[in-house]
Every structure is written in C-alpha cells, then in structure tokens.
Amino acid sequence: MIRFWGQPKFSVPTGKLAGYELFLRERPTREGEWHLPADFGAFAVRDFDELLRATLATLPQDLQLVSLNLDQEQFVDPDYVAQLGRWHQSGGPQLIIELTERMGVGANQVTPVRLVEAARIYQEAGLRVCVDDVGTGANQPELVDVLDPVVTEYKYALQNVRGTVNVGVIRAQVAYWSQRAHRQHHQFALEGCEGVADLTLIHDFAPDLVQGYFFGRPHPLTIAADLSI
Known part of the structure; x- marks a missing residue:
C-alpha cells in the first residue's frame, strides 16, 4: 500500500500556508508501519498519478502549490x-x-x-521545476548552471548539513543560494527549519518559502483509501 505524506510549506511574505511537499510512503499491510520505499522506481507511473489525484482531491482548494520529489532517473523517465x-x-x-x-x-x-530536456518539457506544460537540496549530492553549482534557464526555484536543505559544518559555513551557503536565486529571478526555499535559532536565517535571508519541523512535520494525508499495488 502506498500513500502520500505531506509537510506544510509556508509563504514568508504572508506567513500563511502555501502548500505541501508530498513524500511517498509504503507499508506491507494495513496494520504495518509506514516507511520510506527502498526503490521508488518500483511503482508504476499510473499508480503514482492515481494516488496524486486522490490526495489532491482532499486538500484545501485554496492551496497555491504542491511539490513532488523525483530523483534524476525518474525526472527524465x-x-x-x-x-x-x-x-x-x-x-x-x-x-x-x-x-x-x-x-x-x-x-x-x-x-x-x-535533465534540461525533461525540465523544458515540464516547463512548457505549465509545471515549475525546483532544484532541491542545492549544494549537496548531484545538485552542485555546475549542474545548476546548466539547469538555470529551465528552473524557477532553489531549495536549500538545512537538515543535510546540520551537525556536519558550523553555523558560519551554513550562513555562507544560505547567503550564496539566496543571492543567486535573487539574481536569477528564482524563488528561494529554506527547508529543515527545526528550532528558534533557524528563524535568524529566515530573518536575515528572507526566503520565499519555508518548511521544517518547527512549522510542521510530515504526516499522512487523507485520501479515500490507501492505494494497494
């Protein structure tokens, strides 16, 4: 069984709920525990789409946005x-x-x-593309340089660096991506805000969107029934 969990995303200028980031979860039985899938590629796109539609049908109609994560292979599939x-x-x-x-x-x-070809198709279809977790994994500045013409948002994930680098380095990285987003006329999102100390980053760098445990944890979203696959 699969279901989307959602984490709220808030607009910094308005302070209001803007939407949700959706996270796919699965469990072996109705009584089992939800967990992160070991292989996201194991799910058929039609099941993914059916679940997405069933989920969005239950969300507030005034939401501005909903975001989905795709790894590189899924993104170009x-x-x-x-x-x-x-x-x-x-x-x-x-x-x-x-x-x-x-x-x-x-x-x-x-x-x-x-990646650019796929992003351009999404863009032409009216969807927006965000480079998630900028500065980590494959999403280094060199790749972002190539993707810039076909994306509209950068997201910096505090949870990816917390505890591994000091506060000064984190501030420098947030400053870099925030300023770069401003130059490119992209939105900038700050993810992984977990405590009062992170509010300083929001105050100093004014991201467009924020999310994290401080504002709301991921939770199962209501649909008519779990989707069995």
Whole structure:
C-alpha cells in the first residue's frame, strides 16, 4: 500500500500556508508501519498519478502549490514526463517538480542534457521545476548552471548539513543560494527549519518559502483509501 505524506510549506511574505511537499510512503499491510520505499522506481507511473489525484482531491482548494520529489532517473523517465506534463490541464494548485540530489537506483548515467530536456518539457506544460537540496549530492553549482534557464526555484536543505559544518559555513551557503536565486529571478526555499535559532536565517535571508519541523512535520494525508499495488 502506498500513500502520500505531506509537510506544510509556508509563504514568508504572508506567513500563511502555501502548500505541501508530498513524500511517498509504503507499508506491507494495513496494520504495518509506514516507511520510506527502498526503490521508488518500483511503482508504476499510473499508480503514482492515481494516488496524486486522490490526495489532491482532499486538500484545501485554496492551496497555491504542491511539490513532488523525483530523483534524476525518474525526472527524465518518459512516462513521468508525459503523465505529469498532462497534470497542469486538470487545474488545481501549481505543481512543482523537485529534482532531488539523488541519481536513482539504475546504472545509467543521466546527462545534464537529458535533465534540461525533461525540465523544458515540464516547463512548457505549465509545471515549475525546483532544484532541491542545492549544494549537496548531484545538485552542485555546475549542474545548476546548466539547469538555470529551465528552473524557477532553489531549495536549500538545512537538515543535510546540520551537525556536519558550523553555523558560519551554513550562513555562507544560505547567503550564496539566496543571492543567486535573487539574481536569477528564482524563488528561494529554506527547508529543515527545526528550532528558534533557524528563524535568524529566515530573518536575515528572507526566503520565499519555508518548511521544517518547527512549522510542521510530515504526516499522512487523507485520501479515500490507501492505494494497494
């Protein structure tokens, strides 16, 4: 069984709920525990799409946006590109595709050219593309340079660096991506805000969107029934 969990995303200028980031979770039985899938590629795109529609049908109608994570292999998968590319035609909140720092489980290297081609198709279909976890994994500045013309948002994940680098380094990295987003006329999102200390980063760098445990933890979203696969 699969279900989307959602973490609220808040608009900094308004202080209001802007939408949710959706996280796919699965469990073996109705009585089992929800957990992160070991292989996201194991799910058919039609199941993913059915679950997405069932989930969004239960969310508030005034949401501005909903975002989905795709690793590099999913991002360029023709089935995802085609199915999600049709999503904008159905109305509802703005759908944002977040390209994560993960390569995917397959052995094939995803070239920057393929990522740009897929991002352009999403963009032409009315979807927005966010480079998630900028500065970590595959999403280094060199790749972002290539993707800049076809993305609209950077997201910096505090949880990826917390405890591994000092506060000064974190501030420098947030400053870099915030200023870069401003120059490129992209939105900037700050993820992983977990305590009062992180509010200083919000105050000093004024991201457009924030999310994290301080504002709301991921939780199971209501749908008519768990989707069995």
